[in-house]
Amino acid sequence: MFKKSSVHKAAARLRKVSLIALVTAAAAVGAATAQADFPTKPITIIVPYNPGGGTDTTGRFLANEAEKHFSQPVTVVNRAGASGTVGTAEAAAAKPDGYTLYFSASDALVTTPHSLQVPYSVDDFRGIVGVSYAPSSIAVRTDSPWETLEDLLKEADTDTVIDRGHSGAGGVHHTLLKSLFLETGIKFRDIPFQGGSKTIAALRGGHVDLIGGTPGAMVAAVEAGEVRVLALSSPTSLDAFPGVPSFKEKGLDIVATVEWYLLAPKDTPDDVVAVLEEGFMKAASSDEFKAFTVTRKQESLVRNGEDIMTKLKGDSEFFGKIIKK
Amino acid sequence: MLGAVIKRSISSIVTLMVGVVVFLSIPSQIVIIDSEGLSSVDARTVPYLITSLIIIISLIMIISESVKIRKEQTDTLEDKSSEQTNYVRVFLAFLAITLWIIALPYIGFNIATILLVASVMVIIGNCRWWQIALLSLILSVPINYLLANVLRVYLPSGSIFG
Amino acid sequence: MVDNFFYALSAVFQWQNILLIFLGTAIGMVFGALPGLTVTLAVTLVLPFTFDLSPESGIILLTGVYCAGTYAGSISAILINTPGTPSSAATAWDGYPLTQKGRSFEALSIALHASVIGGLISAVALIFFAPMLAKTALAFGPPERFALTFFGLTIIARVSGNSMSKGFISALFGLLIASVGVDPIMGVPRFSFNTFYLYGGIGMIEVFIGIFAVAEIFNQIGKRAEARVLSKSGTQKKIMRWKDIVPHYWTVVKSSVIGIVIGVIPGTGGSIASFIAYDEAKRSSKEPEKFGKGSFEGIAASESANNGVTAATLIPTLTLGIPGNTVAAIFLGALLIHGLTPGPQLFVNQGGLMYTIMISFIVANIVMYVQGRFALKWFDKIIDIPAGIMLPVILIMCLVGAYTISNSLNSVIVALIFGAIGYAMIKFEYPTAPLVIAIILGSMVEESMRQSLILSDGSGMIFLTRPISLVFFMLTVFVTFSPFVIRQWRKRNPKAI
Numbered sequence: 014m015f016k017k018s019s020v021h022k023a024a025a026r027l028r029k030v031s032l033i034a035l036v037t038a039a040a041a042v043g044a045a046t047a048q049a050d051f052p053t054k055p056i057t058i059i060v061p062y063n064p065g066g067g068t069d070t071t072g073r074f075l076a077n078e079a080e081k082h083f084s085q086p087v088t089v090v091n092r093a094g095a096s097g098t099v100g101t102a103e104a105a106a107a108k109p110d111g112y113t114l115y116f117s118a119s120d121a122l123v124t125t126p127h128s129l130q131v132p133y134s135v136d137d138f139r140g141i142v143g144v145s146y147a148p149s150s151i152a153v154r155t156d157s158p159w160e161t162l163e164d165l166l167k168e169a170d171t172d173t174v175i176d177r178g179h180s181g182a183g184g185v186h187h188t189l190l191k192s193l194f195l196e197t198g199i200k201f202r203d204i205p206f207q208g209g210s211k212t213i214a215a216l217r218g219g220h221v222d223l224i225g226g227t228p229g230a231m232v233a234a235v236e237a238g239e240v241r242v243l244a245l246s247s248p249t250s251l252d253a254f255p256g257v258p259s260f261k262e263k264g265l266d267i268v269a270t271v272e273w274y275l276l277a278p279k280d281t282p283d284d285v286v287a288v289l290e291e292g293f294m295k296a297a298s299s300d301e302f303k304a305f306t307v308t309r310k311q312e313s314l315v316r317n318g319e320d321i322m323t324k325l326k327g328d329s330e331f332f333g334k335i336i337k338k
Numbered sequence: 339m340l341g342a343v344i345k346r347s348i349s350s351i352v353t354l355m356v357g358v359v360v361f362l363s364i365p366s367q368i369v370i371i372d373s374e375g376l377s378s379v380d381a382r383t384v385p386y387l388i389t390s391l392i393i394i395i396s397l398i399m400i401i402s403e404s405v406k407i408r409k410e411q412t413d414t415l416e417d418k419s420s421e422q423t424n425y426v427r428v429f430l431a432f433l434a435i436t437l438w439i440i441a442l443p444y445i446g447f448n449i450a451t452i453l454l455v456a457s458v459m460v461i462i463g464n465c466r467w468w469q470i471a472l473l474s475l476i477l478s479v480p481i482n483y484l485l486a487n488v489l490r491v492y493l494p495s496g497s498i499f500g
Numbered sequence: 501m502v503d504n505f506f507y508a509l510s511a512v513f514q515w516q517n518i519l520l521i522f523l524g525t526a527i528g529m530v531f532g533a534l535p536g537l538t539v540t541l542a543v544t545l546v547l548p549f550t551f552d553l554s555p556e557s558g559i560i561l562l563t564g565v566y567c568a569g570t571y572a573g574s575i576s577a578i579l580i581n582t583p584g585t586p587s588s589a590a591t592a593w594d595g596y597p598l599t600q601k602g603r604s605f606e607a608l609s610i611a612l613h614a615s616v617i618g619g620l621i622s623a624v625a626l627i628f629f630a631p632m633l634a635k636t637a638l639a640f641g642p643p644e645r646f647a648l649t650f651f652g653l654t655i656i657a658r659v660s661g662n663s664m665s666k667g668f669i670s671a672l673f674g675l676l677i678a679s680v681g682v683d684p685i686m687g688v689p690r691f692s693f694n695t696f697y698l699y700g701g702i703g704m705i706e707v708f709i710g711i712f713a714v715a716e717i718f719n720q721i722g723k724r725a726e727a728r729v730l731s732k733s734g735t736q737k738k739i740m741r742w743k744d745i746v747p748h749y750w751t752v753v754k755s756s757v758i759g760i761v762i763g764v765i766p767g768t769g770g771s772i773a774s775f776i777a778y779d780e781a782k783r784s785s786k787e788p789e790k791f792g793k794g795s796f797e798g799i800a801a802s803e804s805a806n807n808g809v810t811a812a813t814l815i816p817t818l819t820l821g822i823p824g825n826t827v828a829a830i831f832l833g834a835l836l837i838h839g840l841t842p843g844p845q846l847f848v849n850q851g852g853l854m855y856t857i858m859i860s861f862i863v864a865n866i867v868m869y870v871q872g873r874f875a876l877k878w879f880d881k882i883i884d885i886p887a888g889i890m891l892p893v894i895l896i897m898c899l900v901g902a903y904t905i906s907n908s909l910n911s912v913i914v915a916l917i918f919g920a921i922g923y924a925m926i927k928f929e930y931p932t933a934p935l936v937i938a939i940i941l942g943s944m945v946e947e948s949m950r951q952s953l954i955l956s957d958g959s960g961m962i963f964l965t966r967p968i969s970l971v972f973f974m975l976t977v978f979v980t981f982s983p984f985v986i987r988q989w990r991k992r993n994p995k996a997i
Contacts, residue, residue: 055492063829064544070833077551088490090907091544094700095682095689102696103908129687132696176955182687204642204951205685210821210842217820220641220955230821233842309836349928353669360676360691368683368690379953381683381690384946388679392672399665428722428923435916438899439909455892462721465888473889477896489545491904 051111051288052085058114058275059107061100061121063093066208067230067309071273072116074305075144078296089116096181097121098131105133109278111285114141119271120184123328127336128183135322135329138276141289143321144297145311146272148247149189150228150257154216155241157223162244162263165223166197174200178221180209183336186225189246189269192335193225196265216240227271228254229310246270253310272328273311274321290318343404350399357392364389430461446496451478508855511556512863520557521860524564525868531565532572533879535582535713535894536901538705539569540826547830555838555853560860562834566827567864570810571615571872574803575879578607580894582713586704587771587809587825589936590778590802592712593659597794605880610796611803612872614752616865618804621756622763622811623861630815630847630854633764637816640765642951643962647972648765649945652772654976655779656934659792663929670925671934677702678942685950697910704939706902706911710918711925711932713898717891718923748800751781755801759808763824764815771825771940777805783979792933811861818842818854 060072069091076087092100101122104115115138126134151165159165168175177194179186182205194201206212209226216224217239234240245251245259246269260267275293277286296302297315306313316324344351368382438454455474459465485491511517524546531542542565550558573584578595591611598607625633640648653671660667680691681701692698755777762773781801782791791798813824814831821842823829832842840850847854882890902915925932956962963969 055490057492063826064540064547064833066829066833067836070836073548073833074551074837077548086490092906092908096687098682099697099700102699125687129682129689129699131699182685202954202957204954205687206951207684207947208822214638214816214820214822215641218638218641233821233846305837349924349930350669353673356673363691367693369688370686379950379958381686381688384949385676385679385690388672388675392669392676395665395668395672399669423722423927425722428718431718431721432916432920435895435899435919439912439916442909451896455896458721458892458895459888462888462891469889473892477893481896481900485900485904489541489904491907493900493903 051285052083054112055086055088056083056112056114056289058087058089058116059100059104060089060091060116061093061097061104062091062117064091067227068116068118068273071144071306071309071311074302075116075275075293075296078299078302079293082292082295095129096125096184098125098129102132104276105137105278107278109280109282111277111281111289113278114289115276115278116274117276118273119325119328120181123272123325124185124188124332124336125183126329127333135325137279138322139279139281139286140316140318140320140322140325141275141277141286142293142297142318143272143274143314143316143324144302145306145309145313146270147227147229147311148245148251148259149186149225149269149271150231150242150245150254151190151193151223151225152216152228152231152235152240152242153223154219155239157241159223159243160241162258162260165199165243168199169197172200174202175223176204176221177201178204178206178212178215178224180212180226181205181207185269185271185332186227188332188335189267190225192267192269193260193265196267213240227310228257232310247312251312253312269332270328272321272324273306274316274325276321286318342407343400346407347400347403350396350403353392354396354400357389357396361386361389361393427461431458434458434461443494444496444498447482447493448478449496451481504851504855507852508859511852511856512560512859517557517560517860518863520553520561521564521864521867522871524561525568525864525871528565528568528570529572529575529868529871529875532569532584533575534897534901535576535580535584536709536898537584537904538901539566539573539585540705540830541901541904542569543827543830547834550834551837555835555840556856558834558838559831559853559857560864562831563857563860564864564867566831567619567807567810567861568868568871569827570807571612571619571803571868573806574611574615574799575608575876578611578799579604579879579882580713580890581716582894582898583708585771585806586708586936586940587774587806588802589708589712589771589933590774591799591806593778593792593933594795594798594802597792598796598799599883601794603794604883605876606796607794607799608876608880610748610799612869612876614748614755614800614803615807616869616872617752618756618759618807619810619865619868620862621753621804622760622808623858623865625760626811626814626861627855627858630819633812633815637764637820639968641966642948642955643966643969644972645765646945646948646952647963647969647976648762649772649941649948651972651976651979652775652937652941653945654980655775656937657980658779658782659775659933659937660931663931666930667934670930670932671938674935674938675942677707677935678939679946684943684947685954701943702914703905703911705905706914707918707939708936709898709902710915710920711922711935713894714915714919715922715926717895717898718919719926720887720891722923748797751785751797751801752804755781755805756808759805760812762805763809763812765824771806772937773809774802774806775937777801777808779979783983807865811858814857818846818857 058072058076060069062068073089076089080087092103097117098121107113122135153159177190179190204221206215209230212224212226213231213234215221217234228242228245231240231242242254242257245254245257246267247259248261248268250257250259303313364382364385370380434454434457438450442450452474455477456470459470482493485493528539528542531537532539543562546561546565550561570585573588574591577583577588577592579599581592581596583589583592595607656667656671680698682689682699689699758777759773778798778801781797782788785797813828817823817828817832823832899912902911905911952962
């Protein structure tokens with residue numbers, strides 16, 4: 014006859030096994046239903062800038078493309094303010110259920126936290142997709158005495174004070190100018206404007222001597238023969254800007270790019286992110302979207318969630334070092 | 339005499355106090371970072387200028403008011419306001435809106451708005467019960483539906499309902 | 501040029517596009533007229549639909565929304581003292597007193613006619629002068645912008661009403677409110693009181709909803725609103741006619757030109773134009789004492805100026821990429837989405853599309869006039885609704901409208917707080933106009949002043965050595981002091997008039 018205790022033990026073991034099996038099965042079912050169930054309501058993308066700007070239009074175009082791959086609408090809301098930090102803070106604090114996402118360009122997440130006290134950091138997000146990037150650059154008017162980067166660098170030993178303009182304190186372009194002038198010792202006055210277009214207009218109107226900004230935004234002025242781009246901050250020169258060298262090629266160690274990306278709050282579950290990543294990767298890889306980024310003079314480069322986070326964390330560290338100098 | 343001055347210039351005293359408080363809070367509220375090549379005008383200059391002017395003008399108003407009172411001492415100060423204002427109602431309305439804002443995240447737009455519209459209409463008075471019922475329904479559910487489906491603005495649906 | 505012109509004509513006069521104009525103006529009119537909802541919201545919501553249209557059709561749709569929305573802001577300004585756009589704030593100063601006198605329909609009629617004329621003049625200016633005006637716009641650097649915005653601020657002294665010192669206090673608080681948020685030059689937060697929401701500053705539209713609409717609701721509730729406050733005057737005309745606007749034609753033309761000139765200057769926007777035009781109309785008026793109490797001339801000036809801005813502000817938007825206001829910014833966004841890059845070459849390379857924009861402005865204004873004539877009769881009925889019903893409706897519209905600005909309750913809280921402040925201002929007889937002007941201009945004045953002083957190493961002489969800036973300062977001195985001088989002169993020579 015069986016001993017009572019062993020029966021008991023066996024039953025207990027059996028119960029344990031079945032419990033584990035049950036839990037695993039439930040988890041598997043849960044994951045499967047989460048896959049199938051997400052999204053059950055509209056997805057909202059926070060853009061931390063005003064409607065109509067470069068980041069906003071890119072975000073809206075991406076949302077429009079992505080709608081084809083989801084069963085629910087994908088809407089963009091603009092939460093502008095304080096160079097994008099207000100919207101970023103809100104996105105970082107959003108409920109991590111995958112229904113609130115964050116589309117932005119580098120500044121608010123990567124540079125500003127080093128100069129402004131903000132309630133978030135890069136680590137509060139996880140990646141979904143990186144869609145494109147653009148270098149920064151420096152530019153002058155065509156009637157300027159500085160024909161090339163070398164001409165400008167010669168000013169280091171003179172008393173010339175250069176009025177330099179950029180699109181706002183603490184941004185990528187400001188940081189680029191800062192590191193350039195710090196490294197070369199050229200004297201300057203620093204005039205911030207609210208946004209890239211105002212900076213370009215100030216240069217064309219002769220109110221400043223040199224500006225830092227996205228070269229894509231300057232193309233129109235360059236084609237009109239009013240503005241000359243001296244150097245790019247991408248690692249190498251780009252096909253879109255023939256004849257313009259990169260700082261690195263001229264022996265200056267200045268590399269800085271602006272990235273455009275879609276992120277989610279850090280605690281968003283893996284399976285939800287997987288669904289989002291799949292849909293948005295398809296949207297970002299579509300020919301329509303790629304063509305759009307090219308017209309915006311962004312370099313199309315689709316990266317998955319992991320890659321874009323690695324890039325952003327690296328950038329954040331890099332800009333932090335320059336800004337703290 | 340002093341009582342009359344305070345009564346007449348209560349608003350100037352309030353603006354004076356706000357001006358002083360903001361003026362004193364500037365050092366704690368605006369951090370000056372040592373920035374390169376900027377002019378002598380910094381982030382604090384304009385706020386200091388504004389608050390000092392508020393303080394000066396408020397003081398001038400208080401002084402000129404008390405001078406006026408001294409001149410017209412014999413006049414009765416009770417003003418001739420013919421229009422009765424019911425401040426209790428205004429306060430109740432303010433309170434109702436405040437409660438709406440507080441309750442909205444928990445009970446959602448529909449219920450909160452029904453309650454707000456009903457209470458505001460009761461505060462205003464002179465409304466029939468069916469008007470109250472109808473209007474509070476019209477302003478809650480259909481507006482919520484229109485915003486979500488046409489304008490894609492999603493109002494809070496209430497955390498206590500999951 | 502002629503080719504482009506005919507291309508544009510054929511693009512606009514397709515039946516689908518004409519339909520889009522009708523649709524757009526209807527949407528704009530509804531959004532502009534509803535308190536709490538704004539033309540910016542309307543344009544933002546329409547934007548995604550333009551993705552699937554051709555660039556021409558998309559622009560045509562947006563133009564309709566933009567023109568009608570800008571005009572329709574005057575409807576709620578006149579009827580319920582809540583400007584639908586910041587630029588119709590000046591319309592409310594005279595429009596609402598007229599409504600209280602029971603002459604709302606005439607006020608609406610004047611606003612419609614003035615808006616349409618302003619819009620048409622502006623569209624013509626865009627057609628003929630755009631490339632030339634774009635060049636002048638570039639001359640506006642920081643010192644010039646400071647001189648212009650400072651000139652705008654001095655209007656405060658003239659709209660303060662009876663008590664100059666109360667007006668100044670009101671304006672100073674407006675400047676203080678404008679300074680909240682991250683500093684434009686150094687990027688440090690100011691008056692954030694450890695609330696991150698305030699980093700972005702206090703939103704202008706929320707403040708306006710509070711100061712105008714919510715405060716007015718409190719005011720009505722306090723006044724025992726069961727008594728009918730508004731009743732229509734029996735003597736007012738029931739039909740609107742072009743003739744009504746004729747006595748004001750000079751004001752309308754002058755204000756439209758002011759609107760165009762201000763609209764062309766990058767980054768200033770329409771609101772300041774309507775204030776300057778209003779101020780100028782008051783200065784040159786035969787009956788300046790009526791302004792602020794219900795002057796038709798005041799409405800005509802303000803409305804023709806802010807519609808004069810509509811097309812003109814597209815000049816810096818299209819040629820420099822600098823939108824003058826949020827609506828122009830979205831317009832720009834629509835162009836970007838269709839792959840068009842703003843710049844000096846846009847008029848050369850995309851001539852056809854540019855003329856399409858201009859012609860659709862003209863058509864949109866005409867359609868707006870037709871729709872306005874039909875719609876105004878209905879809008880005017882709003883004030884017949886008893887206050888007990890109307891007030892809750894306006895209140896919910898305002899709360900929801902404030903919510904839609906940022907999709908959060910923060911904006912609603914701001915609107916409520918400013919409702920209380922606005923009510924206190926009504927009770928203690930502080931004018932709200934200076935506060936509004938100061939909030940709109942505050943950050944521009946400070947930013948341009950500090951940029952200029954950086955350029956000049958701290959010397960104020962930069963404002964007097966640059967010609968455009970000098971002209972504006974001389975204008976400021978003239979406009980500010982000429983009334984006193986004239987008054988003194990008349991006192992001494994009473995017979996000379």
